[in-house]
Amino acid sequence: MSTAPLDLSAFDAAPRDLPRVALPDPLRRERSTRLVAVVGCALAALVGVMLLVLGLQGWNRLTFLLVSAGVVGVPTGVVTLWQVSRSAAARISRFADDNGWTFDALKASPGHAGSTFRMGTRQERRMVVTGEVHGYPVELGNLRYYVTPYRALPVLPGYVAVRLPARLPHVVMTSRSVLRLRVGFHPRPEDRLELGPDTALRVYARAETAHVVRGMLTADALGAFTRLSHRYCIEIVGDAMFLHARWPVSTGSGRRWRRTFADVAALCDLLDASPVWSVLRRQPRRALSSLPRLRSGFDEARVRKITLLSFGALMVVVSVVVVATWPW
DSSP: OOOOOOOOGGGGSOGGGSOOOOOOHHHHHHHHHHHHHHHHHHHHHHHHHHHHHTTSOOSSHHHHHHHHHHHHHHHHHHHHHHHTOHHHHHHHHHHHHHHTOEEEEEESSOOSOSGGGGSSEEEEEEEEEEEEETTEEEEEEEEEEESSTTSOSEEOOEEEEEEEEEEEEEEEEEETTSOOOSSSEEEOGGGBOOOOTTOOEEEEEOGGGHHHHHHHOOHHHHHHHHHHHTTOEEEEEEEEEEEEESSOSSSSOHHHHHHHHHHHHHHHHHHHHOTHHHHHHTSOHHHHHTOOOOOEEEOHHHHHHHHHHHHHHHHHHHHHHHHHTOOO
């Protein structure tokens, strides 16, 4: 099993040393549209500020809308542009070439059975790289989907998918101390395994498969999964383990790649040392082919509500700033 370190020099290379990468047409069109939107919002905000500074207008509906367009539209557009950055694509493409991995800027399908990949509509994967880490097939990328029928509010999480040597029961692990907003489903409370009052990890599995899951949760495994759960929601579905992140993981940032690969390497070491494989070998073949999934329901209404509340909170901040600076 290869444990050779990955070459991450692509993320430190100068722009002139990077290959030219042509983005797929859908990403190029989206980038152009967002660029126009960012420029338009910035100009609107500039006009609003100039009207206020020159005394041509006071705080009224017009200036409020102009300034709000810049405050809300510019950051949102910049984040989207960052998602489809040519520079990031070039760095990721060179990283893939340097390590014998494959790179796809866009895959117009969810591609996996994890719960997050079935959320929303128009799912697609972006900046996808596939290769091996410590002998385990690994895929990293960013997922994009919409939680509203009007395609106005896209969700842009990241993910890591690790292929396992055998099928395991459906398991979800989250941190007790972190808000569980990384995935839009909620395991039933009665499926939670009791691990002791001092454990910060919440583990959900069906009662029929609890003995297999407990065989995986050694003291070292509990510590490792607890650390990972502060950054990811961990899910096992069949022969794949997913690390669901709230943020994109496939970007042009070398720092983020190093942290992500450190997490993946720790996970692979954990899988190597896990006693669960010997437990599975003692299970009947028929039982392994029909492992039940967690009885979890997608809560798309909650995801939509969270997204809208976040947008609403931003508007509240803008309103507070306006009120605080209003010439009473």
